[in-house]
Amino acid sequence: MSGRHVDLDPDTVERDLAQLVLTVVELLRQLMERQALRRVETGDLTEEQEERIGLTLMLLEERMDELLEKFGLRPEDLNIDLGPLGPLLPRDG
Amino acid sequence: MTEVRYVYAVTRPFDGAATPLREDVRGVAGAPARLLAHDGLVAVLSDVPAEDFSDVALRERLEDLDWLAATARGHDAVVSALTAAATPLPLRLVTVCRDDGGVRRMLDSGRDQFTRALERLDGRVEWGVKVYAEGAEGTQERQGAAGARPGKAAVRAAGGGSAQGRRPATGRDYLKQRMRRRDATEGVWAQADAVSRTLHSELSRYAEAEQVHRPQDPRLPGAARGNVLNAAYLVPREKGEAFAEEVRRLTPPGTGIRVELTGPWAPYSFAVTTAVPAAEEGGSE
Numbered sequence: 407m408s409g410r411h412v413d414l415d416p417d418t419v420e421r422d423l424a425q426l427v428l429t430v431v432e433l434l435r436q437l438m439e440r441q442a443l444r445r446v447e448t449g450d451l452t453e454e455q456e457e458r459i460g461l462t463l464m465l466l467e468e469r470m471d472e473l474l475e476k477f478g479l480r481p482e483d484l485n486i487d488l489g490p491l492g493p494l495l496p497r498d499g
Numbered sequence: 500m501t502e503v504r505y506v507y508a509v510t511r512p513f514d515g516a517a518t519p520l521r522e523d524v525r526g527v528a529g530a531p532a533r534l535l536a537h538d539g540l541v542a543v544l545s546d547v548p549a550e551d552f553s554d555v556a557l558r559e560r561l562e563d564l565d566w567l568a569a570t571a572r573g574h575d576a577v578v579s580a581l582t583a584a585a586t587p588l589p590l591r592l593v594t595v596c597r598d599d600g601g602v603r604r605m606l607d608s609g610r611d612q613f614t615r616a617l618e619r620l621d622g623r624v625e626w627g628v629k630v631y632a633e634g635a636e637g638t639q640e641r642q643g644a645a646g647a648r649p650g651k652a653a654v655r656a657a658g659g660g661s662a663q664g665r666r667p668a669t670g671r672d673y674l675k676q677r678m679r680r681r682d683a684t685e686g687v688w689a690q691a692d693a694v695s696r697t698l699h700s701e702l703s704r705y706a707e708a709e710q711v712h713r714p715q716d717p718r719l720p721g722a723a724r725g726n727v728l729n730a731a732y733l734v735p736r737e738k739g740e741a742f743a744e745e746v747r748r749l750t751p752p753g754t755g756i757r758v759e760l761t762g763p764w765a766p767y768s769f770a771v772t773t774a775v776p777a778a779e780e781g782g783s784e
Contacts (some may be wrong), residue, residue, distance in 0.1 A: 446674055457670040459674070460667075460670025461669070461673070462670070463673065463674070464667065
């Protein structure tokens with residue numbers, strides 16, 4: 407890669423990639439969670455299903471926290487500004 | 500050292516010698532402000548170093564946030580001082596003329612606009628009203644990706660979270676916790692929305708014009724989170740007390756909703772229609 411003049415810091419590249427991937431994962435996780443809450447409310451899940459879904463979402467969230475910590479990211483880093491469409495994930499505020 | 504004219508505002512001549520521009524009012528670049536009367540209009544300006552306000556220098560400086568902030572403060576210091584005695588029509592930030600002759604030409608070429616705007620603004624001041632949804636748990640706990648995560652003090656510094664995040668014992672408890680949080684958040688937002696609508700429609704009765712700005716971006720320095728309404732009202736000076744009283748009356752007590760009233764300001768939000776033909780005078784080299 408000696409012909410390139412782009413300053414690619416290996417650490418930053420990894421972090422940026424992680425940020426992008428985790429943003430997408432977080433979007434899916436939130437969608438699933440919202441869907442799950444709706445289904446619990448309408449009561450079309452058995453208790454056993456609720457327990458399984460809840461546990462899965464909880465573990466996903468914990469795993470997400472660990473990954474954020476590993477890559478030195480803050481929760482608010484997981485977002486993409488879509489310009490006129492606003493942020494990809496809801497921003498509190 | 501050559502100097503150019505930085506013009507803050509246009510007003511009508513003051514009554515008598517009651518100039519509100521005391522010695523200690525410092526404008527842009529720390530310069531004192533002076534008045535330049537011309538044919539029924541008064542320009543309020545400072546003499547500033549030409550090399551700092553040339554086209555070339557400005558192109559760089561307008562991207563320098565610190566410089567912009569300092570300039571905006573100087574600009575506002577003069578305009579605010581004027582507001583005490585007159586109704587200033589604030590000009591766009593960094594309106595620069597080469598010399599006094601240039602200022603007079605600007606007053607002449609913009610005369611109709613200035614006169615109309617001054618008539619519209621005469622005796623009016625601007626009040627700002629902001630509504631914040633503060634108690635929303637979503638503004639502290641994670642609502643989506645932003646906010647704090649339970650038990651992660653390290654990553655939560657920016658989120659200002661509470662200690663609410665005990666790990667739920669079961670998957671169903673987790674879902675219940677999320678549901679409560681979501682409901683609380685939605686409740687506060689819905690209430691903030693309702694308060695904003697009521698405020699806006701009631702306050703508009705006191706105002707001759709309203710301007711609803713975009714809610715503040717919480718990422719901006721100094722901006723609070725959860726801004727729902729960000730509006731400006733052009734209110735006759737003598738109705739200011741009643742206006743402020745109305746804001747107090749409509750502020751819900753002790754909930755997660757905060758209403759912020761600021762003013763009286765110079766009518767910045769209502770002077771924008773008066774684009775100034777400043778470009779022709781630009782900066783001097």
